Amino acid sequence: xxxxxxxxxxxxxxxxxxxxxxxxxxxxxDPRIRTVMYDxxxxxxxxxxxxxxxxxxxxxxxxxxxxxxxxxxxxxxxPNRKANLLFIxxxxxxxxxxxxxxxxxxxxxxxMVARKATGPRQADMAYVVRFLYPxxxxxxxxxxxxxxxxxRRNTAYTYTGSRAALPSLVFxxxxxxxFQWAEGVSTPALFLLSADGSESIVNYSVRDGFQxxxxxxxxxxxxxxxxxxxxxxxxxREPSAGVDAPRPNDAKTARAAAGGRx
Numbered sequence: 001x002x003x004x005x006x007x008x009x010x011x012x013x014x015x016x017x018x019x020x021x022x023x024x025x026x027x028x029x030d031p032r033i034r035t036v037m038y039d040x041x042x043x044x045x046x047x048x049x050x051x052x053x054x055x056x057x058x059x060x061x062x063x064x065x066x067x068x069x070x071x072x073x074x075x076x077x078x079p080n081r082k083a084n085l086l087f088i089x090x091x092x093x094x095x096x097x098x099x100x101x102x103x104x105x106x107x108x109x110x111x112m113v114a115r116k117a118t119g120p121r122q123a124d125m126a127y128v129v130r131f132l133y134p135x136x137x138x139x140x141x142x143x144x145x146x147x148x149x150x151x152r153r154n155t156a157y158t159y160t161g162s163r164a165a166l167p168s169l170v171f172x173x174x175x176x177x178x179f180q181w182a183e184g185v186s187t188p189a190l191f192l193l194s195a196d197g198s199e200s201i202v203n204y205s206v207r208d209g210f211q212x213x214x215x216x217x218x219x220x221x222x223x224x225x226x227x228x229x230x231x232x233x234x235x236x237r238e239p240s241a242g243v244d245a246p247r248p249n250d251a252k253t254a255r256a257a258a259g260g261r262x
Contacts, residue, residue, distance in 0.1 A: 021042070021043050021044070021045045021111055022036060022037075022039065022042040022043065022044050022045065023036075023044075023045045024036040024044065024045075024046075024126060024129045026126075031123070032121075032125055032126055032127040032128070033126075033127060033128045033130070034126045034128065034129050034130070035129075035130050035131070035132050036129060036130075036131055036132070037131075037132050037133075037134070038106065038108075038131050038132065038133045038134070040106065040107060042109075043098075043109045043110065043111050044108065044109065044110050044111070044129075045110075045111050045113075046088070046099075046110050046111070046112045046113075046126075046129065047112075047113055047114075047115060047124055047125075047126070048075070048088060048089065048090040048112060048113070048114045048115070049090070049114070049115055049116070049117035049122065049125055050090055050091075050093075050114060050115075050116055050117060051117060052089070052117055052120070052125065052127075053087050053088065053089040054087070054088050054089070054126055054127060054128070054129060055085055055086070055087050055127065055128050055129070056085065056086040056087075056088065056101075056129050056131075057084075057085055057128060057129070057130040057131065058084050058085070058086075058103060058106075058108075058131055059084075059105065059106075059131065059133055060084070061084070062084055062103045062104065062105050062106070063082070063083040063084060063103055063104045063206070064079050064083040064084065064086060064101060064102075064103050064206045065083075065102050065103055065104055065205045065206060065207075066100075066101070066102040066203070066204070066205045066206075067079065067086070067099065067100070067101050067102075067204075067206070068099065068100045068203070069097065069098075069099040069100075069112075070097035070098045070099065071094050071095070071097040072189040072190075072191070072201055072223075073091075073092060073094070073189060073223060074090060074091065074092040074093070074094035074097065074114070075088060075089070075090055075091065075097065075099075075112065075114075076088070076089045076090075076091050076186060076187070076188070076189065076224065076225075077099070077187070077189075078186060078187040079187075079206045081183060081209045083206045083207075083209075086101065088112070090112075090114035091224075091225045092225075093114065094114070096111065096112065096113045097112050098110060098111055098112065099112055108131075152173050152174050153171045153172070153173060154171060154172045154173075154174070154233070154235045155170070155171045156233070156234035156235040157170040157171070157231055157232065157233055157234065158231075158232045158234055159229055159230060159231050159232065160229070160230045160232070161227075161228050161229040161230050162227040162228055162229050163229070164224060164227040164229075165188040165222040165223065165224040165227045165228070165229040166222075166229055167179045167180055167181050167222075167231070168180055168181055168182045168185075170231055172216055172233070174216070175216070176212050176213060176214055176215070176216075177212070177213040177215065177216055177217065177220070177233075178210045178211075178212055178213075179204075179210065179211045179212075179213065180209055180210050180211070186224055187211070187224075188222040188223050188224035188227070188229070189222070189223045189224070190202055190204060190211065190213065190220060190221075190222060191220065191221040191222075191223065192215075192217050192219075192220060192221075193217075193219040193220060193221040193230060195218075199221050202214075202215065202217075202220075203215075216233070216236070217233065217236070218232070218233050218236040219231065219232050219233065
């Protein structure tokens, strides 16, 4: 009897599990042009293929603000200049991962896997995934005004490594770092490069054609497949703790803080 009850419970849960991920529906004219109804409480499943890119199309007037991906090395993610389209492409073999896209109107959750393609007309391949929206959530397509340019700019940036991943413009305003690539150039993955050579993912948003990293750093690492570029902030200075910072509690720490002076 207990086994029957367990089986009944599992059977009742299976429809819920099946609905946890939403797959885009193939179009009638071309199955590679797919649509999916927006639901903030569902994860959208995306299947990428090596050698092929996929375009995600959001509502008219909707602008991408943040993109966060679980495995930024294995996937290339590039917003267009208007920030209403997102191009994604797998570049390295890796385990399934996830991606979150935050726009000025909505939040989207994705589950992503990559496969080898047998050809451009593979049955489960998508070239375009277009979101459809219930009437009550459709926003008026009004372009927001671009943010004012920062008054203070540090443009003392240099680079080493590949030119293939090189941005057309880099500067900071004393708080954030701005990266811009020429139209049509594949945008690389952005990482913070530490003094020990380790890399860490950075948070960024898309604003008026710029990828805006929400911090300053001495070095950033850009990766696009095998192309690696290091961008160096020539004006970097270690932040001062300030006059109100805690004082050292022992003589050794005090000498180190004073530059070794007794």
